[in-house]
Amino acid sequence: xxxxxxxxxxxxxxxxxxxxxxxxxxxGHRSVSWYQQTPGQGLQFLxxxxxxxxxxxxxxxxxFSGRQFSNSRxxxxxxxxxxxxxxxxxxxxxxRTSGTYEQYFGPGxxxxxx
Amino acid sequence: xxxxxxxxxxxxxxxxxxxxxxxxxxxxMFDYFLWYKKYPAEGPTFLIxxxxxxxxxxxxxxxxxxxxxxxxxxxxxxxSQPGDSAVYFCAALSYNFNKFYFGSxxxxxxxx
Numbered sequence: 001x002x003x004x005x006x007x008x009x010x011x012x013x014x015x016x017x018x019x020x021x022x023x024x025x026x027x028g029h030r031s032v033s034w035y036q037q038t039p040g041q042g043l044q045f046l047x048x049x050x051x052x053x054x055x056x057x058x059x060x061x062x063x064f065s066g067r068q069f070s071n072s073r074x075x076x077x078x079x080x081x082x083x084x085x086x087x088x089x090x091x092x093x094x095x096r097t098s099g100t101y102e103q104y105f106g107p108g109x110x111x112x113x114x
Numbered sequence: 115x116x117x118x119x120x121x122x123x124x125x126x127x128x129x130x131x132x133x134x135x136x137x138x139x140x141x142x143m144f145d146y147f148l149w150y151k152k153y154p155a156e157g158p159t160f161l162i163x164x165x166x167x168x169x170x171x172x173x174x175x176x177x178x179x180x181x182x183x184x185x186x187x188x189x190x191x192x193x194s195q196p197g198d199s200a201v202y203f204c205a206a207l208s209y210n211f212n213k214f215y216f217g218s219x220x221x222x223x224x225x226x
Contacts, residue, residue, distance in 0.1 A: 105157035
């Protein structure tokens with residue numbers, strides 16, 4: 001079974017631009033979450049989607065948005081990029097079955113804003 | 115607010131011995147608890163999880179124990195291997211409220 005895939009793996013953008021990151025969850029997983037990882041702040045939750053609906057949102061400005069498609073693939077968009085947006089962006093897909101919950105992370109997209 | 119705490123920032127263990135990583139939580143409404151392993155500059159790797167209705171879950175060398183009365187969980191790695199050296203995070207999930215909380219991590223060093 002294929003794992004969580006994220007594209008692109010690396011991205012360099014300049015301030016003020018916008019960026020779209022893509023995530024394909026594990027087959028059968030309907031929940032996709034996005035996280036921002038930085039050395040100083042660690043892993044911070046951005047938002048979660050389940051069946052094309054945003055179920056939960058972290059404390060990030062409105063420049064960060066996302067969506068999920070009917071095939072569970074998800075995209076995350078950051079508009080008006082700032083230097084502080086440079087980070088590793090991780091997508092995770094999860095599955096709850098009777099008595100278990102598993103969450104698998106993708107390899108991440110490393111975004112550098114110059 | 116720190117709902118999930120890992121009070122030991124680091125742990126050093128000899129190869130072949132048991133590694134015990136601890137995690138405390140404050141909210142009795144959590145439904146699931148998860149353990150992750152993480153290398154620098156990479157995303158977390160899911161290891162094992164446990165439902166709040168269980169007190170033990172085992173997967174190979176990894177066993178997670180849950181003590182609900184003490185609001186404490188632990189991850190046992192037996193036997194420890196040098197390749198286990200990484201940062202280990204515990205996480206707690208309140209499924210109905212869609213809240214996911216991560217601990218601050220414990221750096222495990224397994225010495226050959």
